[in-house]
Amino acid sequence: MTDAETTPRSTAEEPWPVRVVSQKISAWIGRLGWVWVDGQVAQISRRPGATTVFLTLRDPSADLSLTVTTNRDVLDSGAPELTDGARVVLRAKPEFYPARGTLSLRADEIRQVGLGELLARLEKLKRLLAAEGLFERSRKRRPPFLPQRIGLVTGRASAAERDVLTNARRRWPAVDFRVVNVAVQGPGAVPQMLDALAVLDADPSIDVIVIARGGGGVEDLLPFSDEALCRAVFGCRTPVVSAIGHETDTPLLDYVADVRASTPTDAAKRLVPDLAEERRLIALARHRLDRAVLGMLDREAHRLEMVRSRPVLARPQVLLDGRAGEVDALRDRATRCLTHRLAAGTAELGHTLARLRALSPAATLDRGYAIVQDSAGRVVRAPDDVAAGDPLRLRLAGGDLAAVAADGDLAAVAAEQS
Structure with a gap:
């Protein structure tokens, strides 16, 4: 047994010597x-x-x-x-x-x-990342229409950097860039791009990040198909634009990025709008708006002119005169109907009054008749209705008389003018 295998566990009171630690590490690695x-x-x-x-x-x-x-x-x-x-x-x-x-x-x-094996490995990695959802279109974000500041990850003094900066500023002179230069091929490319991506993603002033590189062979573009870089781009909170190589080059970064640009020049066109084109579109929109407003005003003016030319507005008194004649005719008709109804009612009332007067007891009294009533006010219709000595009341046309019933005849004892 070696000293490392027989040495008890280390403690603060009995620590291991450096040689023991080195021997134990060697033994662990050897296994x-x-x-x-x-x-x-x-x-x-x-x-x-x-x-x-x-x-x-x-x-x-x-x-x-x-x-x-x-x-x-x-x-x-x-x-x-x-x-x-x-x-x-x-x-x-x-x-x-x-x-x-x-x-x-x-x-x-x-x-x-070899190249064939590299491509096979890339295809296997592509299927793995696709299965994990890194290529899903639903999670891709649209960059802002006019970003305030753009982060650019590219090689130092490269053609890709020049293409992106020149074309973007030609389209929108006020665009602001934060450029981080990294190695875009070789052993140190991926670690440097990961660091640059983390720095730009943590910068709150950056609205979109562009990773750009010029064309090259399959081996040259391998860093942009690296699994660690793809996962880092997928985890960015800032939208990422991939602008790698030529239009035919499709590293895995193109599938993971939010926007895939065919070339660095195409990325510049996708990043910012063309100021001259936007001004032209605004002028065209204003012209269309002016034409639409003027056309609407012309149509409304023509409509108002047509309304004003109608007889009802050109000579409004004609309509009033016609309505006034109708009102007069209706008023005359109402007057005639009311007069006729009043006359008919008056005649009917006269006939009724005549019949009432003909049937009234007062008319009978006027002809000399009298109404005999007993003390209770009942009408005496036969001599047997009263006894001798009962007080009676005689109603005449000119007034009432008081009388007393006697045997045989009625003897009047006093007369009272009602």
Whole structure:
């Protein structure tokens, strides 16, 4: 057993020496065994006459590298034309050197990744990202019509930077840019673009971010198909425009970005409107609006003229005269009807009064008749209705008489003028 395996657990009172820690790390790494590693060659070191070749293997999506040692024969048999920047797959065993405290990989097989295999990997990654919803059109955001400030991620003094800035300012001179220059190919491209994207996305003054690069081969555009970059663009709160290469170039970034521009020049046209064109459209709209208003005024004026020319408004008294004649005729008709009704009512009332007078007891009294009533006011119709000595009342046309009933005849004892 080694000292690292027999050493008890460390405590503040009994800490491990550095050599023990280094030995334990070496033991842990040794248990990892042989692994297959994918990476990008950052540097190849071949010493004349030496059988060992040193490679610096870099992760394209992170600022991380490892030293790989291999035999020259292994390299020549698997990747004889290997150059800096190439993608490789190698079988290696991690080794930790306790004395120096360094980690490296010892490779016994190296394969250079060809273009066909790269394209196959990109197609597999494309299907994976599509399945996770990174390409969904529903989540894509529309950039503002006129952004106040635009973030630009591109290579320093590149044609893409010049195309975007020149064409955007030609269309809208007041446009403001914040340019972050990064490496757009090579081992450091992806980490630098990730940092630039994070800086611009955190800037509240940035309304839209553009990632631009000129044309190139498939290998040159590989950083723009990197999984880490695609996921970073998907997570941005700011809309992102992809302007990579020529129109036929379609890295995975084009599918994830909110807007895909075929070229950097096309991105400039999509970012800001054309001031001259907008002025022309505004002038055209104003002209159409003027024509519409003037046309409406002309139609309304013509309509008013037609209304004014109608007889009812040209000679309104004609209508009033006709209505006045109708009112007079109706009034005469009402007068005649009322007069006729009054005359008929008067005649009918006269006839009724005559009949009433003919049937009235007073008319009978006027002819000399009298009405005899007893003390209770009942009309005496026969002599047997009263007894001798009963007081009676005689109603005559000229008044009433008081009388007393006697045997045989009625003897009047007094006369009273009613």
